[in-house]
Amino acid sequence: MTSSDTRICVVFGAGEYYREIPSVPAGAFVVAADGGLDHAREFGVDVDVAVGDFDSIRGDRPQDDGRTVTLPPEKDDPDLLSALKIGWAHGARAFHIYGALGGRIDHTIANIQLMALLAERGGTGFLHGDGALVTAISDGALEFPAADAAHGGMVSVFSHSDVASDVSETGLKYEIAHVDMSDVRVNGLSNELVPGEPARIEVGRGTLVVTFPLSAPLPRVERFHDVGGDLGRLDTAVSPALVRRGGGHGRDNV
Incomplete structure (x- = not known):
């Protein structure tokens, strides 16, 4: 286990949940990444922040208040990375992430890469799968x-x-x-x-x-050894690499 004084962040993603019921420890900071808000609602979990372009959400879009971060669909950071950055900014260094495995293989690979990013910055992430x-x-x-x-x-x-x-x-x-x-x-x-x-x-x-x-x-x-650094600033801008050719979709990140 991580040490008892390490703040925990629980992240709800939009992917598969299999048969596991997410566990939210007392005092944990909870973030829903885009369609993960649907799952948090289904499990009766109140989230501290919802983040994403909300292109994959089935229920009502969250209100644009202090607990919602709305991102453009044409962004560089996947929604999960944005969720991790928010949790990190609130002092979390241990992350339990549900709904980030299964489904699209490119999302799964990206989410595994993010576990490596956390480790190299001094955090610890756990992707819950099947x-x-x-x-x-x-x-x-x-x-x-x-x-x-x-x-x-x-x-x-x-x-x-x-x-x-x-x-x-x-x-x-x-x-x-x-x-x-x-x-x-x-x-x-x-x-x-x-x-x-x-x-x-x-x-x-x-x-x-x-x-x-x-x-x-x-x-x-x-x-x-001690590890410094962080996950970087939260990026809420449209990707500068975007080539506008009329129409098209965003990167549809989980």
């Missing part, structure tokens, strides 16, 4: 406490960096120690948690994307 979570760790470690995870609880590790150096995996069915991984070689797929044993995944330098089962306890995040 019985699994996706996170990232940069120059640090994920420590899973011992638990009676069901047999076959898959853990997979991928290098998001060109090269992730000094990678170790201990306490899993397959163990490695101080190896390099690359973004073009798949050698971390389909490992498994061992029931009753703690597990640790660490990278000395670089960023890893890690998937693990929803049934597993959340890992504690250890960082090997």
Whole structure:
């Protein structure tokens, strides 16, 4: 788990929710990204901020008040990144994101990239999917406490960096120690948690994307050095790269 003094942001996206009921801890900051507002309403969750161009919303558009950020459809940042920036600006460094996996594959890839961005800026994000979570760790470690995870609880590790150096995996069915991984070689797929044993995944330098089962306890995040920076300013402008050819649609971001 992240430390108890880390503020949590829960983000509702417009994608698939599968069978999981979103958990909103007390005191969490809640952001709905575009059509994610429909899902927040369905679960009876009151959001602190709704953000997006609201092109995918089915219900009533939110009122343009202090809790709504309306974006143009022809924008550079996807709605999820805008939601993360808002949560970050409100002090959150741990993010639980629902409705960001499944559906369009380009959205899924983009959202996994955003987990790497969070990790490289000193935050932690968890994408909740179909019985699994996706996170990232940069120059640090994920420590899973011992638990009676069901047999076959898959853990997979991928290098998001060109090269992730000094990678170790201990306490899993397959163990490695101080190896390099690359973004073009798949050698971390389909490992498994061992029931009753703690597990640790660490990278000395670089960023890893890690998937693990929803049934597993959340890992504690250890960082090997302080990380500065942020996610950048909230971009509410029309993309300067837009070429106007008459008509057309926005980037339809989740």
